[in-house]
Every structure is written in structure tokens, then in C-alpha cells.
Amino acid sequence: MLETLKLVSRQGYAFVARNFHLVKRYWGWELVWLIYCIVNALSITFIGVGMGTLTGSQDVDTGYLVVYLMIGTLVWQFLSSLFENISQMIQWERWEGTIEYTLMAPVRRYVHMAGQTVFAIIYGLILTGLIAIVMALFFELDLSRANIFGSVIILAMGGVSFVGIGIVASVLPLLYPERGTQMAYIIQALLLLISGVYYPVEVLPGWLQTVAKISPATYVLEGMRRALLEGTPTYELGGYIWPLLGMGIVVLPIGMSLFRAGERYARRTGRLKRSG
Amino acid sequence: MGENRPALEVIDVLKEFHIKRPPLWKRLLGMASSQNGHKTIRAVDHVSFRVEPGEIFGVLGPNGSGKSTLIRLVATLLIPDSGTIRVFGHDVQREEMAVKRMINRVSVEASFFKKLSPMENLLYGARLYGLSGAEARRKSEAILTRLGVRKSSFNEPMEEMSRGMQQKVAIARAFLTRPILLLLDEPTTGLDPRSKREVHRIILELRDEHGATILLTTHDMYEADALCDRIAILDEGRIVAQDTPAGLKKTVGNGEREPTLEDVFMELTGKRLRDENEGEE
Known part of the structure; x- marks a missing residue:
């Protein structure tokens, strides 16, 4: 048992x-990416600052809007980073040509996924944390009423679902060597559209609001905004926590099963090879 | 692990690849490179052989004869359409994890994370097989030094190394995990004669001192002759001959001079080429 655990x-x-x-070796790209993410987050949040000027109204609660957009930006940054690092694990290795060596090693697929997930979480937290620090220098944040504990619970629950969706998306490059990555980006873009990252879901057309209900990001963002902006206590956040828990329980095993099936298909049809 | 079990049993294995017809829209727009319909390529055609523990078994064959496919089938990277492959009695499909623990592979392309250094790549590979970081580092240094990789290159990106040096790191990665069945798919392609000789010595050492069994594909007839206990010649996915190097040479001897393995190879796999050329004329 101890030996297995060590292995x-x-x-x-x-x-x-x-x-x-790899992050260390590609440090130049990482720096560029960090700067891009910071600029992107600042640009979006400044929309909140300028809303009064844009509408000509004095009644706009700029402070609320800024925090609303900041939550959207930072949460999306973390969740999308999680998704990208997991969904592209196969694509990276295919591109480097190491996929056969990794899949040939005596590693259970759940260990492979767990390792990749741990990295994705640490990387996502560092990246999002650095962006948050810079944003805090630009905007005044009032988190005196915030329920930080509740928001962390929601983020953790949402993270599990996003890991599951990332694993599902990571199968795509196994099935479609040429177009798999593009497909994963489409999933990410759709989640951005429907989940209320920068606006309330209610502004979407009715049918998209229905679709939004199956996105874990919708619950994460709404729940975190309630916890951080309104200070809603954790016991009142069940409407967000339970659906996220349910989604995680369903999506994660589905993702793992699909990955196994995808890997088997790739091994049967010879698609593991770099040339496809 | 039973002593009398063969190290590798390949029984009537068949592997085909199917190439689909390009979609209609691509064909209509002239974007398809081929207008042909569904094509099936039989890469491995009912192949059977057996390798005993401690044996170095060579597989020779022209390009596209199915050698790499055969290696990938044993390495659990491909699933056979039919037939059975067992490694020390373990079925590669049903007992995949047990098989993976016993094997490692060196392929003709040195596949690495090119930005990472040899040491970082080897640490990654070794940890996948359960070695600790310290142990992996110590063993990596020893093997890389032995293979003639300069110490100053240990921590430089792989992309800055020559093809031959990269191949040496690939060999080090496989040796690091001390596999009891080592799959070598043209391992010395691109190496200079000195490095080739060093690799040959290490292969023999791995067999003689650690009891490893080796399945080797190569285009180097000298290498096959020097290393292999037995050789199978593969042509168009089928085994056309299987014997010791000396036994194979006897089959083509014409009395004028002692035949080489190259003569055997040309005789057994070159006939079709001649026939085709004659047909074209």
C-alpha cells in the first residue's frame, strides 16, 4: 500500500x-502571456469605471460594476487556465512527439490526469493571483462584506467540473489529430458566452439562458458574486454549491471514461503517432 | 515470472490500417490529394514468432515492411486486429500495465520535449517508471556519461543538440528503467561509428549482466549480424525467413563467396522490386 502510494x-x-x-524554459512566452492577461483584465474592468461617462448617468454604481467585472475576469482567468492546461495535455505531447512515450509508461490514466490537474491548479492560482495583485493597484476594492470562505468553496467545486470538461476536451486531439485543439477552443468560447462572465445571464436570449444552466461557470460566477459582493453566508449558497457538486460527480467520471475510450480508439486506429 | 516462459510470443498477429475516402466537399473542391476510395493497408500480416529470455532477436525489412508497427504492437501503442502478443506470459491487451512495467522502447525519432534539457527529460521519464528524483539523476548522469554525452550538455535544451546526441539521450531514457524486454526500433540511426559501438556494448551488457531480452529492428546489416541471436526478415507485413544469422546466410549461399546478411536481405526482399521493374519494362 505504502509502495503503491509512493509510486x-x-x-x-x-x-x-x-x-x-517547461514553464521555466518558455519563460519569455509566459511573461508575454502574463502581460497580455493583465492588460486584458484591466481593459475589461475599466469598462466598469467608464460606465457613468458612457451612459451620462450619475446613478451608476461604479464600485459595484468594477468588482462585478473583476470577479468575472479573475474567475474566468482561473477556470479557463485550468481548462486549457488539461484540455491541451495531449496536444502538447503530440506536438512535441512524446505522446507515445507518455502513454507507453506504466502510469494509470487517473494518475496522469491528477498530475496534470495539480499543475493546472497551481499554475492557474499563480497566474490569477499575479493578475489580481496588479488589478488591486488600479482599482479600489471593498471586500469588507465579502464571504471569502464561501467563495473559495464555490471556486473549488467549480474547478472539479472544469477539470472534467477539460478531460473531455483533451480527448478531441486523440480522435481528431488535425482539428481537436480547435474544437477544444470552441468549447471554451461557448462557455465564455453563456456563463455570465462579464454580464448577467439574464441578458442572454431565452434559449441561451437555458443552455447556461448546464455550464458550471454560471454557478461559480453567480455564487462568487453573491458571496463577495453581497456577503451571502455560506449556508445560503447551497443553490450554487450543490449543482456544482452534482456536475463534478457526473462530469469527472464521464471525462475519464471518454478519455479511456478515446485512447483505445487511437491505439486501434494508429492515431497516437505524430503524423496521425 | 516463469523461467520457461518465452520473453515474447507473437502469435498470428494481424494489423491493418484503414484510410478513409476524403469527404465529398473536399473532392468536389479539388482539395483532396487522392480521389481514391477507402483503402486498407495490411501492415502486419499474420506474423508469429517467439523470443526466448535473454535473446537478441532482430527484425529486418525494407521501409514500410511493418517493423515499427510490430514494435508498437508489442509496446501496447497499437491494438492488434487479431492474434495474441504475450510478454513473459502477460497478454499485452488484458494485462497492459504488467507489460508496460517490463518494457521500454527506443524509436528512430528521438522524441523529447525539445526545450527541456536531457536531465529534465530523463527525470520525467524515470519518475513515470517510479524512480525517485535523486536516483534518476544519479543513474542519468552515469548513463549519459557512458554514452559520451558531454556534462556541459546535461542541462542544455535538447534542441541545441545534434541528432546523434539526441538519439543517445533516447537510449539513456530506455536503459534508465532497466526493462527486461527492450524494444529497439532502429536505435543507432544517425549515430557516428564510435557511438554505435558504445550502444552495441551497452545492449550486450544489458542482456549479459541484467538478463534483458531485446527486440531490435535495424537497417544496419553489420549491427544485426553482430548483435542478434536470431533474425526474422519481414516483407510487406509477412515474415519471409527466420533463423540465426548463420542459418539465414546458408539459404542464399551460391558457393562463390561467403554470403553476407545483406545478400540474404536483398535476396528475400529485393525480388519483388526486380519483378516490378521487369513488369514496368
Whole structure:
């Protein structure tokens, strides 16, 4: 038992260490990406600051709008980073040509996914944290009423679902070597559209509001805004926590099963090879 | 692991690849490179052989004869359409994880994270097989030094290394995990004669001192002759001959001079080429 635990932790750590080595080696790109993300987050949040000027109204609660947009920007940054790092794990290796070596190693797929997920969480938290620090220098934040504990619970629950969706999307490059990554980006873009990242879901057309109900990001964003903006206590956040928990329980095993099926299909049809 | 079990059993294995017809819209717009319909390529055609523990078994064949497909089937990277493959009695499909623990592979393309250094790549590979970081680092340094990789290159990105050096790191990655069945798919392609000789020595050492069994594909007839206990010659997915190097040479001897493995190879796989050329004329 102890030996198995040691083996599993070494194998899982292999993915974490490898990815951080890659981050270190591609530091220039990482820096560019960080600057891009900061500028993007600031640009979006300044819309809140300028809303009074844009509408000519004195009644706009600029402070509320800024925090509303900041929550959207930061939460989306974290969730999309999680999604990208997991959904592209196969594509990276296919591009580098190492996919056969990784899949040939005696590593259970859940260990592989867990290692990649741990890296994605740490990376996402560092990136989002750095963006949040810079944003705090630009905008005044009033979190005196915020329920931080509740918001962390919601983010963690939402993260589980996003890991599941990321695993589902990571299968695509196995099935479609040429177009799989583009398909994953489409999933990410759709989630951005329907989940109320920068606006309330209620402004969407009716049919899109219905679709929004199956996106975990919708619950994460609404729940976090209630916790952080309105200070809603954790016991009143059940309407967001329970659906997220349910989605996580359903999506994660589905993702794992689909990945296994996708890997088997790729091995049957010879699609693991770089040339496809 | 039973002593009398063969290291590798390949029994009547068949593997085909299907190439689909391009979609109608691509054909209509002239974007399809081929207008042909569904095509089936039989890469491995009812192949059977057996490799005993500690044996170095060579597979020779022209390009596209199915050698790499065969290696991938044993390496659990492909699933056979029919037939059975067992590694020390473990079925590669049903007991995949047990098989994976016993094997490693060196392929003709040195596949690495090119921005990472040899040490970072080897640490990653070694940890996947359960080695600790310290142990992996120590062993990596020893193997890389032995293969003639300069110490100053250990922490430089792989992309800055020559093809031959990258191949040496690939060999080090496979040796690091001490596999009991080592799959070598043209491992010395691109290496200089000195490095080739060093790899040959390490292969023999792995077999003689650690009891590893080796399945080797190569285009280097000297390498096959020097290393292999037995050789199978593969042509168009089928085994056309299987024997010791000496036994194979006897089959083509014409008395004028002692035949080489190259003569055997040309005789057994070149006939079709000649026939086709004659047909074209």
C-alpha cells in the first residue's frame, strides 16, 4: 500500500515537475502571456469605471460594476487556465512527439490526469493571483462584506467540473489529430458566452439562458458574486454549491471514461503517432 | 515470472490500417490529394514468432515492411486486429500495465520535449517508471556519461543538440528503467561509428549482466549480424525467413563467396522490386 502510494505520487509529480520545467524554459512566452492577461483584465474592468461617462448617468454604481467585472475576469482567468492546461495535455505531447512515450509508461490514466490537474491548479492560482495583485493597484476594492470562505468553496467545486470538461476536451486531439485543439477552443468560447462572465445571464436570449444552466461557470460566477459582493453566508449558497457538486460527480467520471475510450480508439486506429 | 516462459510470443498477429475516402466537399473542391476510395493497408500480416529470455532477436525489412508497427504492437501503442502478443506470459491487451512495467522502447525519432534539457527529460521519464528524483539523476548522469554525452550538455535544451546526441539521450531514457524486454526500433540511426559501438556494448551488457531480452529492428546489416541471436526478415507485413544469422546466410549461399546478411536481405526482399521493374519494362 505504502509502495503503491509512493509510486503513484512519484508518477503524478513527474507531470507537475515536467510542466514547471517547461514553464521555466518558455519563460519569455509566459511573461508575454502574463502581460497580455493583465492588460486584458484591466481593459475589461475599466469598462466598469467608464460606465457613468458612457451612459451620462450619475446613478451608476461604479464600485459595484468594477468588482462585478473583476470577479468575472479573475474567475474566468482561473477556470479557463485550468481548462486549457488539461484540455491541451495531449496536444502538447503530440506536438512535441512524446505522446507515445507518455502513454507507453506504466502510469494509470487517473494518475496522469491528477498530475496534470495539480499543475493546472497551481499554475492557474499563480497566474490569477499575479493578475489580481496588479488589478488591486488600479482599482479600489471593498471586500469588507465579502464571504471569502464561501467563495473559495464555490471556486473549488467549480474547478472539479472544469477539470472534467477539460478531460473531455483533451480527448478531441486523440480522435481528431488535425482539428481537436480547435474544437477544444470552441468549447471554451461557448462557455465564455453563456456563463455570465462579464454580464448577467439574464441578458442572454431565452434559449441561451437555458443552455447556461448546464455550464458550471454560471454557478461559480453567480455564487462568487453573491458571496463577495453581497456577503451571502455560506449556508445560503447551497443553490450554487450543490449543482456544482452534482456536475463534478457526473462530469469527472464521464471525462475519464471518454478519455479511456478515446485512447483505445487511437491505439486501434494508429492515431497516437505524430503524423496521425 | 516463469523461467520457461518465452520473453515474447507473437502469435498470428494481424494489423491493418484503414484510410478513409476524403469527404465529398473536399473532392468536389479539388482539395483532396487522392480521389481514391477507402483503402486498407495490411501492415502486419499474420506474423508469429517467439523470443526466448535473454535473446537478441532482430527484425529486418525494407521501409514500410511493418517493423515499427510490430514494435508498437508489442509496446501496447497499437491494438492488434487479431492474434495474441504475450510478454513473459502477460497478454499485452488484458494485462497492459504488467507489460508496460517490463518494457521500454527506443524509436528512430528521438522524441523529447525539445526545450527541456536531457536531465529534465530523463527525470520525467524515470519518475513515470517510479524512480525517485535523486536516483534518476544519479543513474542519468552515469548513463549519459557512458554514452559520451558531454556534462556541459546535461542541462542544455535538447534542441541545441545534434541528432546523434539526441538519439543517445533516447537510449539513456530506455536503459534508465532497466526493462527486461527492450524494444529497439532502429536505435543507432544517425549515430557516428564510435557511438554505435558504445550502444552495441551497452545492449550486450544489458542482456549479459541484467538478463534483458531485446527486440531490435535495424537497417544496419553489420549491427544485426553482430548483435542478434536470431533474425526474422519481414516483407510487406509477412515474415519471409527466420533463423540465426548463420542459418539465414546458408539459404542464399551460391558457393562463390561467403554470403553476407545483406545478400540474404536483398535476396528475400529485393525480388519483388526486380519483378516490378521487369513488369514496368
